[in-house]
Amino acid sequence: MATQVAFQGFHKPCAVIPVYNHEQALAQVVHALRAGGWPCVLVDDGSDPGCARVIEQVVAQTASHLLRLPSNQGKGGAVMAGLREAARLGYSHALQVDADGQHDLDNLGDFLADSQAHPQALICGYPRYDASVPKSRLYARYLTHVWVWINSLSLHIRDSMCGFRIYPLTPTLALLDAVTIGKRMDFDTDILVRLSWRNQPMRWLPVRVHYPADGVSHFRLLQDNLLISKMHARLFFGMLWRAPQLLWRRWRG
Ligand SMILES: Nc1nc2c(ncn2[C@@H]2O[C@H](COP(=O)(O)OP(=O)(O)O)[C@@H](O)[C@H]2O)c(=O)[nH]1
């Protein structure tokens, strides 16, 4: 992590970490972020008491901020609550990063530098997997890529499922205030397609992803893939009535 967080005028970033029963790698993730200068907002998404205790310890050790949700909301619900909390605390940008250590933080400095250079842009990670990725997740991803190309009427979204991004909070919260976004594993794709409909600038950087870093993924193969399919269907109809506007925008360049 070469580039250290520095509060530069308009650019004041923090990290938002949704946590649901992911205590094993949490300390390592938060310490690494703090070493890079990132203030951290941990969102406890209704974790069990054992994990809740670990979260409290990590928060105390790292002088982080804790947002505790009264009951489990789902990954998207937790991230959205964290983004709102980050804005309330006065941050302008928020890095979304998993608690389980899946995302390699080695080139986080590149993400930060890009966000500082392009503060209006959403800086999105696209995954570079190692051999540990389950094949079922990989195939489901290809299906999602195709749906996203159709629903955004473009090929510019390189990967919609990678939950490693730096959000500019003003346009992001404007979207969250205007529409309902999927609160579970449908969140990462849903928000990206809807931001693309709003012509949100996006930039893409690779991030190495390891599956699963602490042996725990709460992705529910059947229910979450069903939720994701329903989201694609909803987005499809949303795209249909926006199609003239989206195509007109493209045509004008
Ligand atoms: N699956 C899941 N993850 C949640 C939830 N709430 C917060 N999270 C966090 O969201 C991130 C991604 O979850 P994970 O189970 O690792 O999903 P995967 O990386 O797609 O396999 C982790 O930081 C979780 O701790 C929830 O209700 N379900």
Ligand SMILES: [Mg+2]
């Ligand atoms: Mg994970």
